Amino acid sequence: MTNRTNPQEQREYRTVARLRMRMAQRLGSLLAACALVAASPLSALAQDEAGRGALRPFVHVFLAYGAAWVCVAFWVWRIARVLKKMQEPRE
Amino acid sequence: MDVGKARSAGPVLFAAGAAILLVVHWMVAFWVPTEASMGVVQRIFYIHVPAAWTTFLAFGLAALASAAYLWLEDERADAAALAAAEGGLVFGAVMLTSGPLWAKIAWGTYWEWDPRLTLTLLLWFTYAGYFLTRSSVPDPRKAKRFAAVIAVIGSLNIPLIHVSVSWFRSLHPEAVVIKPGGPTLHPDMLTTLLVSLACFTALFLGLFCLRYAAELLSRRRSLAYARTDSGAHP
Numbered sequence: 280m281t282n283r284t285n286p287q288e289q290r291e292y293r294t295v296a297r298l299r300m301r302m303a304q305r306l307g308s309l310l311a312a313c314a315l316v317a318a319s320p321l322s323a324l325a326q327d328e329a330g331r332g333a334l335r336p337f338v339h340v341f342l343a344y345g346a347a348w349v350c351v352a353f354w355v356w357r358i359a360r361v362l363k364k365m366q367e368p369r370e
Numbered sequence: 371m372d373v374g375k376a377r378s379a380g381p382v383l384f385a386a387g388a389a390i391l392l393v394v395h396w397m398v399a400f401w402v403p404t405e406a407s408m409g410v411v412q413r414i415f416y417i418h419v420p421a422a423w424t425t426f427l428a429f430g431l432a433a434l435a436s437a438a439y440l441w442l443e444d445e446r447a448d449a450a451a452l453a454a455a456e457g458g459l460v461f462g463a464v465m466l467t468s469g470p471l472w473a474k475i476a477w478g479t480y481w482e483w484d485p486r487l488t489l490t491l492l493l494w495f496t497y498a499g500y501f502l503t504r505s506s507v508p509d510p511r512k513a514k515r516f517a518a519v520i521a522v523i524g525s526l527n528i529p530l531i532h533v534s535v536s537w538f539r540s541l542h543p544e545a546v547v548i549k550p551g552g553p554t555l556h557p558d559m560l561t562t563l564l565v566s567l568a569c570f571t572a573l574f575l576g577l578f579c580l581r582y583a584a585e586l587l588s589r590r591r592s593l594a595y596a597r598t599d600s601g602a603h604p
């Protein structure tokens with residue numbers, strides 16, 4: 280813990296703390312708004328069986344594309360690891 | 371192939387693949403028409419088929435390089451086989467995950483022990499065995515030779531997978547592009563598929579070049595250290 284005796288320093292510290300708080304509040308409200316916007320059609324669809332069924336193909340498409348890029352990213356990571364190993368000095 | 375050339379060609383091909391990938395995503399999401407009978411899930415086709423093509427290309431390349439290694443015992447051929455087999459496993463995993471996700475909606479089941487699916491799984495496991503052999507045989511020269519034999523024998527499965535849908539009764543649909551009467555796809559679907567094929571091929575070739583260069587450099591480094599050590603402690 281630091282001891283702020285200088286009034287100028289204390290003022291700056293308070294201003295930064297206030298800005299942080301304001302930023303966190305804004306981010307929180309933005310996230311909440313996003314969640315509400317995303318959840319409203321989803322919950323409406325999820326209420327009936329037909330809605331749930333209609334979403335399923337989309338989920339499968341997203342999963343397939345996601346899995347594909349995870350696999351490719353894994354190979355990129357492996358190659359990067361081999362190349363990085365070569366730059367390290369010998370133990 | 372020279373290490374320098376592979377190192378410079380790799381990032382260029384990979385960047386080209388990544389750029390085409392953005393186009394593929396745009397085409398799949400907004401441009402290509404939705405298939406009438408299967409609906410939106412048919413869009414998995416644009417990664418499933420290119421992944422299958424890349425897998426066969428990679429394993430075919432691994433088999434050719436392995437045959438070259440068995441004949442010439444050139445380290446470069448072994449490094450190329452290793453890089454290609456690794457790519458084949460990665461793109462094979464893409465094919466084997468996207469296929470069942472599509473099948474669940476289209477057929478009502480994730481997996482069916484149908485000839486094409488079973489042979490493809492066998493191909494993937496054969497090349498997984500290629501890596502197990504490399505890591506489990508203590509003598510490195512023998513390990514490389516045994517693995518090369520596995521790669522060559524495993525590749526015999528590739529033409530069989532292609533013809534399996536017409537030879538045997540199968541749930542898997544027959545080829546719609548490479549067939550005697552020409553492609554039977556909607557022109558926009560064919561264009562999207564060809565763009566996706568170009569994307570996957572460029573991504574594979576780019577990463578293959580980088581992996582090949584990394585493997586050769588790593589072997590040269592180990593050899594140089596071994597020589598230094600033997601010089602220091604004769």
